[in-house]
Amino acid sequence: MNTADQYVKAIYLLQEMENGPASTGALADRLGVSPASANEMIGKLESRGLAEHEKYKGVTLTDEGIVRARDALQTYCIIERFLANVLSVDEFRAEAGDLEPVIDDLVAERLDTIIDRNAECPDCFDPETDACCHLDVPAEPVETEEQRAD
Amino acid sequence: MSSDHQLARLLQIGIVLEEVVEARSYHHYQSLDDAPALDPEIESLLEHAAAESAAHRERLEELVDELDAESIPFEEIEALVQAQYGGTDPDDFDDILYDQLANEETAYKFYDDLVGALRASEATFGIDRDHLIDVLVEIREEEADGVEEVTKVMNDRS
Numbered sequence: 006m007n008t009a010d011q012y013v014k015a016i017y018l019l020q021e022m023e024n025g026p027a028s029t030g031a032l033a034d035r036l037g038v039s040p041a042s043a044n045e046m047i048g049k050l051e052s053r054g055l056a057e058h059e060k061y062k063g064v065t066l067t068d069e070g071i072v073r074a075r076d077a078l079q080t081y082c083i084i085e086r087f088l089a090n091v092l093s094v095d096e097f098r099a100e101a102g103d104l105e106p107v108i109d110d111l112v113a114e115r116l117d118t119i120i121d122r123n124a125e126c127p128d129c130f131d132p133e134t135d136a137c138c139h140l141d142v143p144a145e146p147v148e149t150e151e152q153r154a155d
Numbered sequence: 156m157s158s159d160h161q162l163a164r165l166l167q168i169g170i171v172l173e174e175v176v177e178a179r180s181y182h183h184y185q186s187l188d189d190a191p192a193l194d195p196e197i198e199s200l201l202e203h204a205a206a207e208s209a210a211h212r213e214r215l216e217e218l219v220d221e222l223d224a225e226s227i228p229f230e231e232i233e234a235l236v237q238a239q240y241g242g243t244d245p246d247d248f249d250d251i252l253y254d255q256l257a258n259e260e261t262a263y264k265f266y267d268d269l270v271g272a273l274r275a276s277e278a279t280f281g282i283d284r285d286h287l288i289d290v291l292v293e294i295r296e297e298e299a300d301g302v303e304e305v306t307k308v309m310n311d312r313s
Contacts, residue, residue: 091235092167092227103161107272108168115172115261118179119235 006105010077011036012046013055016066017074018132026063078127080113081105082137087116089140098135098142159281163224165269170215172265174232176258177208182236183251196308197248204255204301211262211294218290221282252309259301266295 006014015035019027033043047064050056055070066074084104088097123129123139131138184201216226270291273284280287 087168087171091171091232092164094164100164104164104168107165107268109264109268111257111261112168112172112265112268115175115257116168119171119175119232119239121239 006077006080006108006110008046008106009050009053009055010073010080011105012043012050013066013070013074014077014081016050016056016064017071017078018130020066022132026059026065028063032064075127076110078130080108080110082126082130083113083117083120083122084108085137085140086120086122090120091116095143097140158278159222160224162280162287163219163222166215166219166222167224167227169265169269170212170219170226171232172262173208173212173215174227174229175236176262177205177212177229178233178236179254179258180205180208181233183254186251194248196311197251200255200304200308201251203304204258207297207301211297214290214294218282218287222280249309249312252305252312256302256305256309259298259305263295263298263302266291266298270295 012032015032016027019031019035023031029040029043029047032047033040036043047056047058050064050070051058054067055073056064056066058064081101085097085101088094088100088104094100126137129138130136134142136142180201184198184205212229219226270288273288273291
C-alpha cells in the first residue's frame with residue numbers, strides 16, 4: 006500500500022471518530038509522522054482531488070478520496086485477518102501496520118482468497134481499536150499502582 | 156524492513172502465496188477432468204505451475220528455517236483454499252487462465268517489492284543478505300517467465 010493510501014485511510018478513520026474533519030495533529034499522531042510531513046502530504050492529496058483542507062478546521066476527503074480510503078481499509082483488513090486467522094499472530098495490529106507499506110493490493114487480493122471476510126467489510130473496521138470488529142483484540146495490560154510508582 | 160522477525164513474516168507470506176497457487180492450480184487441474192474436452196496445453200501449464208510453486212515454497216522454507224521461524228504447513232493452506240474455493244472458482248478455461256495469470260503476476264509483484272525493500276534497507280539479518288537476495292531474484296525471474304507463458308497461451312487461444 007503506498008503512502009497516499011495510508012494517509013487517506015487514516016483521514017477516513019479520524020473523520021469517522023471525530024464526526025468531522027481530521028486535524029493535522031491527530032493525523033500526524035496516528036501515522037507517527039511530523040505535522041510538517043502530514044501537511045506536505047495533505048497538499049499532495051488536495052492537488053490529486055482526494056482531499057480538501059480548511060485552515061483551523063482540518064482535512065476532509067472528497068468522494069473520490071472516500072472510495073480510495075475504503076479500498077485501502079479493505080486491504081488493511083485483509084492483512085489483519087490474514088495475520089490473525091492464518092498465521093495466528095497475537096500482535097496482528099502492530100504487525101499489520103509494519104507490513105502495510107510492503108504489501109501490495111494485488112498480494113492482499115490473493116491472500117483474500119483464503120480468508121472468510123464478511124460482506125460488510127470495510128464497515129467492520131473499528132477505528133477506536135484499530136482492528137476489524139470480527140477479530141479478538143488482546144486486552145491492554147493494566148498498569149498497577151506499583152508500576153506507576155516506578 | 157528492519158528485523159529478522161519482519162523478514163521471516165514476509166517470507167512466510169511468500170510461502171502462503173506459493174501454497175495458494177499450488178492448491179488452486181491443483182483444483183483447476185482437477186476441474187479439467189469434468190470438462191467436455193481436455194485441453195493438453197492448459198493441463199500442462201497448471202501441472203507446471205503447481206510443481207514450480209512447490210519448488211519455490213521449499214526454497215523459502217529453507218530461508219525461514221535459517222531465521223529460526225516456522226512455516227505454515229501446506230495442508231493448512233490447502234484446507235483454507237478448499238473452504239473458500241466455491242466462491243472464487245473459475246467457470247471455464249478462460250477464467251482458469253486469468254486466475255493463473257493473476258497468480259503469477261501477484262507472485263512477481265510480491266518478490267519484486269520484497270527485493271526492492273531489502274535493497275533499500277541497511278538492516279543486517281541472521282542470514283546471508285546476498286544469498287537471500289539471489290534466491291528471491293531467481294524466484295522473481297521464474298514468476299516473470301510464468302507471466303509470459305500464461306500470456307502466450309492466452310494470446311494463442313484468442
